[in-house]
Amino acid sequence: MASGRFGILDADGTFIQPNYIIALLFDYLVETRGWRNEWQERGNDQSDHALADYHKVPLYETPVGFKYIGELINGDKIAIGGEESAD
Secondary structure (H helix, E strand, C coil), X not given: CCCCCCCEECXXXXXXXXXXXXXHHHHHHHHHHCCCCEEEECCCCHHHHHXXXXXXXXXXXXXXXXXXXXXXXXXXXXXXXXXXXXX
């Protein structure tokens, strides 16, 4: 998945943080599609570490910047990635 900034609202109009959406998409890809690619995150969000541990996939931590995420995606090293600056 490659994206710039995005936002999603739930049924009552509450904004859902992009990092939560990326985590949900990763969980979906692993659980329903059987993807076993690694997970990428930027920052110290413990929920990201827990998600990677739960699915038993490596977790890449990169400097801030889409170029680092893009390199991992283009190299088929990760299925999806995001960074805290998406908040």
